Structures are given as structure tokens and as C-alpha cells.
Amino acid sequence: MLEKKDISLEKAVLIGVITKEQDEDKSKEYLDELEFLTFTAGGYAVKRFTQKMDMPNPKTFIGTGKMDDVRRYIEENDITTAIFDDELSAAQERNISKILNVKVLDRTNLILDIFAQRAQTSYARTQVELAQCEYLLPRLRGMWTHLERQKGGIGMRGPGETEIETDRRIVRDKIALLKEKIKTIDKQMAVQRGNRGAMVRVALVGYTNVGKSTLMNVISKSDVFAENKLFATLDTTVRKVVIQNLPFLLSDTVGFIRKLPTQLVDSFKSTLDEVREADLLLHVVDISHPNFEEHIDSVNKILGEIKSSDKPTIMVFNKIDAYQPEPYKEEDLEIERSSEHYSLEEWKKTWMNKIGNNALFISALNKENLEDFKKRVYDEVREIHITRFPYNHFLYPDYDDTM
Known part of the structure; x- marks a missing residue:
């Protein structure tokens, strides 16, 4: 409460x-x-x-x-x-x-x-x-x-x-008008995305209030609005980010939620296009939430609905500073220990076994393990970039953590 x-x-x-x-x-x-x-x-x-x-x-x-x-x-x-x-x-x-x-x-x-x-x-x-x-x-x-x-x-x-005084006909006319307006803006935004050239695109996705905007601010050194409330960010923010000498585009998208209204999925189509057109997804998870695995399932379900579940994805478990396992009491000794009692290290092993090096554990707020995060993102973006531009692979050497 x-x-x-x-x-x-x-x-x-x-x-x-x-x-x-x-x-x-x-x-x-x-x-x-x-x-x-x-x-x-x-x-x-x-x-x-x-x-x-x-x-x-x-x-x-x-x-x-x-x-x-x-x-x-x-x-x-x-x-x-x-x-x-x-x-x-x-x-x-x-x-x-x-x-x-x-x-x-x-x-x-x-x-x-x-x-x-x-x-x-x-x-x-x-x-x-x-x-x-x-x-x-x-x-x-x-x-x-x-x-x-x-x-x-x-x-x-x-x-x-x-619209209290309106009837169904007027509301339907309004819906048609708004759809036309959105269609026009969608075309403009598609042109804008096209004008960004062939730069690698990375999109932050995840449940609402998991720290995507905070991570965006830390990585891009920008000032995206972040707040401990649901849906702090609605408008997609795109920033050019450079890790060492490698540039790419990073977008912060609207957070997902269970029982997300169908009307919103449909009307926010262009916002979700940033996810559809991304080369790499950073799926941010609030590991301090007791039901974070269900949040992951909810996000994956929506990614499937917008045909983006097969994209290369790195799981970024955020808020490790706030993670507190459920205390294990003596009277529970005879009961099989459930995942709510897992230590952070046990969660790491669990997810490392599931997806290998595609799991990262950080605190965007306290900037913990950000070097590991940057290196993993750099390596992935570099691989995509070299595939796209094989002739200039020498421009982007392996990640140098002394820089």
C-alpha cells in the first residue's frame, strides 16, 4: 500500500x-x-x-x-x-x-x-x-x-x-478524422526515420517504471523526464549515443503494462514502430519487483503482437541496488524454497544459464556495472555495424575498458 x-x-x-x-x-x-x-x-x-x-x-x-x-x-x-x-x-x-x-x-x-x-x-x-x-x-x-x-x-x-452532447455518428467522424491525422504524422515520422540513414538503431523496451528513462539519461548524457510513477514517458525520445568512437541511435519507448488497452496498442502504432525498426532491443527489467518474471512475459507478449519478438535482445536487469530477497524464516525450512528467496547471485546464475551473456545486471541510478553494460552494447552494435559496413570495420576496434 x-x-x-x-x-x-x-x-x-x-x-x-x-x-x-x-x-x-x-x-x-x-x-x-x-x-x-x-x-x-x-x-x-x-x-x-x-x-x-x-x-x-x-x-x-x-x-x-x-x-x-x-x-x-x-x-x-x-x-x-x-x-x-x-x-x-x-x-x-x-x-x-x-x-x-x-x-x-x-x-x-x-x-x-x-x-x-x-x-x-x-x-x-x-x-x-x-x-x-x-x-x-x-x-x-x-x-x-x-x-x-x-x-x-x-x-x-x-x-x-x-463529447457528452455528441452521438455515435459524430464520434465516429472524430475517430476517422484522428486516424487520418495520425496517418499523416506517421508518414512524416517514417520519413524522419528514413533520414537517419543506416545508423544502427537500439530501442529500450520494458515494463513501465523499470528505469528506461534513467538509463537513457545515463548512457546518452541527456535529460529525458524520469519519475517514480507509471508511464512517466509517452513520447519516444531518440538520441545519438557514442560509446568510445562507435555511434548509434538509442530510443526510449513507452512502457508496457499487463492488460494494456488494445486501443492504445493500435493508436500508438508509430511509437511502437521505433521498436519494430530497431536492430537491437535492450529489454530493461526491474529486478527489485517481486514479480519481475511476469513483467518479462507481459513485455514479450506485446513484442510478439507487434512482430518484434525475434529481434536480437539483451536483458538488462536494473535496480540491483534496490533488490531485497524475501527473508527465509526458520519455520519455512521444511517448505521448498521459492524464487522469492533467491539472492541476487542466484538470479544471475539462473538467467546466465538461460541466456548466457545476453543478461546484464546494473543500477542505472547508482551507475553500478555500467562498464559491463557499455561493453556488451558496444560489442553488439559493432557486430551489426560491421555487417552493414564491412569495408570500415577497422574504424571500430574491440572495446577498450581503459578509455
Whole structure:
């Protein structure tokens, strides 16, 4: 649970379910992440509600008894927002809003709202607006019945607030217009990428809040915005980096997350093109997170969706300074030790056995093991460069760690 309790933050309750596919531990982990998303969006999670069920209720997501508990708590504690951990259907959202009489958001809406806050360039804002419109379209029916009591705040930025009076035809027209605008910008960005010439391209990818922007700042000596919140970076940043005398292009891309809204994957196509067109991926992982291996799986899944899973990849395990294994208690001696008790050295051996020298362990913040990182990246970029320009291989000798 987050410690910060700022009176300016919007008070919210979080609601999730425990199912056969999502056990109690998994549900808790998702709600931890939802709480961090809520805080990033400008809210504070006051209480969590979970319910064990075979599958979410098609009408109200959770059962009627649990919904009554949520309603009573909201009324007694002056809660303004209810946030559900999974995407709600239009019908579920309408039904729940009538029962709870407060603003109802789901994980997708929350992520879209954070993107709306974080979008800095007109291109990013256009991408977010398109995703919001596509999310809004099937939910227009019944919005008039509950939106009049929503006074802004989390989930209310963009078309959710400004397009209340529109009908489906106008929203569809807006979607078509935004798609055309994005198509035009995509062509311009494709030309820009083409104008970069044949320089080797390296892309930082990874789960959100794993330290990609911090690593970008350290390696490129630039000043990319980095913050301990989810989705601190939306716009792709590309920098020319030189390690020793070898130049290449390094791009910092938007972080991935589990249950990433399909609308965002589609609308951020050009941002993800930086990944598609990269020669080398640096998959950054927060090894201090207790479920980092699942984060790896989530990122790999999205890389597969954008047809980039077969690219040369170096796994960069970041935040080794913050890694703390779960203490092993005497009463646990008879229980088989699980991965949560692994020391950092054991994790290193585990991953070195899996992928050999394609695993690196660093702290971008404290600049630990950065020489190993630079050498590995240099060697990989050099190999790609020599393959591309075999006639000037003599320009780039082996990495010299005395420089």
C-alpha cells in the first residue's frame, strides 16, 4: 500500500475478483498495480474489495451482496470514485453507476486518463484522444444519466468530458478524422526515420517504471523526464549515443503494462514502430519487483503482437541496488524454497544459464556495472555495424575498458 495520503488526492475504492485464472496472490498483485495507477492519475485508494467467483458477473462485475458492501462503504466514507481492475462492458458500467451513484472507472479508463495527463506533444495527444474516442464509442448510451454529476478528475480528461452532447455518428467522424491525422504524422515520422540513414538503431523496451528513462539519461548524457510513477514517458525520445568512437541511435519507448488497452496498442502504432525498426532491443527489467518474471512475459507478449519478438535482445536487469530477497524464516525450512528467496547471485546464475551473456545486471541510478553494460552494447552494435559496413570495420576496434 502506498503511504502517501494527500487530502488533494481523489478518494477511491478498488474492486477486483479472485477466479480460477486469477488466484488470490495474483489478484493482490494486480490491485497493487491498480493502486499505483490510481496514485499516478491523482487519486488515493482508501479501501480494496475482492470477491471469489467463477467468473465476473455479466451485469455488475461482482455479486449483489458485495456490491451492497461497496455502496455502503462509499456512502459512509465520502468516496467519489470506484475503480475496477478489469475492463467493464458498457452495460456493466451503466448498471454499476446506477447502484453506486459515483464515478465508475475500469483499468482501461484509468490508463487512458494517465496517458491523457502525460501526453506532451500534439502527436501523443492525438494518439490518446483516438484511444479515448474508441473506448467511448460503445459507452455513449446512458452517459447522459450519470455524467452530469461528474465534475472532472480522474478519467474525465479528453472526449469523456467534452463529447457528452455528441452521438455515435459524430464520434465516429472524430475517430476517422484522428486516424487520418495520425496517418499523416506517421508518414512524416517514417520519413524522419528514413533520414537517419543506416545508423544502427537500439530501442529500450520494458515494463513501465523499470528505469528506461534513467538509463537513457545515463548512457546518452541527456535529460529525458524520469519519475517514480507509471508511464512517466509517452513520447519516444531518440538520441545519438557514442560509446568510445562507435555511434548509434538509442530510443526510449513507452512502457508496457499487463492488460494494456488494445486501443492504445493500435493508436500508438508509430511509437511502437521505433521498436519494430530497431536492430537491437535492450529489454530493461526491474529486478527489485517481486514479480519481475511476469513483467518479462507481459513485455514479450506485446513484442510478439507487434512482430518484434525475434529481434536480437539483451536483458538488462536494473535496480540491483534496490533488490531485497524475501527473508527465509526458520519455520519455512521444511517448505521448498521459492524464487522469492533467491539472492541476487542466484538470479544471475539462473538467467546466465538461460541466456548466457545476453543478461546484464546494473543500477542505472547508482551507475553500478555500467562498464559491463557499455561493453556488451558496444560489442553488439559493432557486430551489426560491421555487417552493414564491412569495408570500415577497422574504424571500430574491440572495446577498450581503459578509455
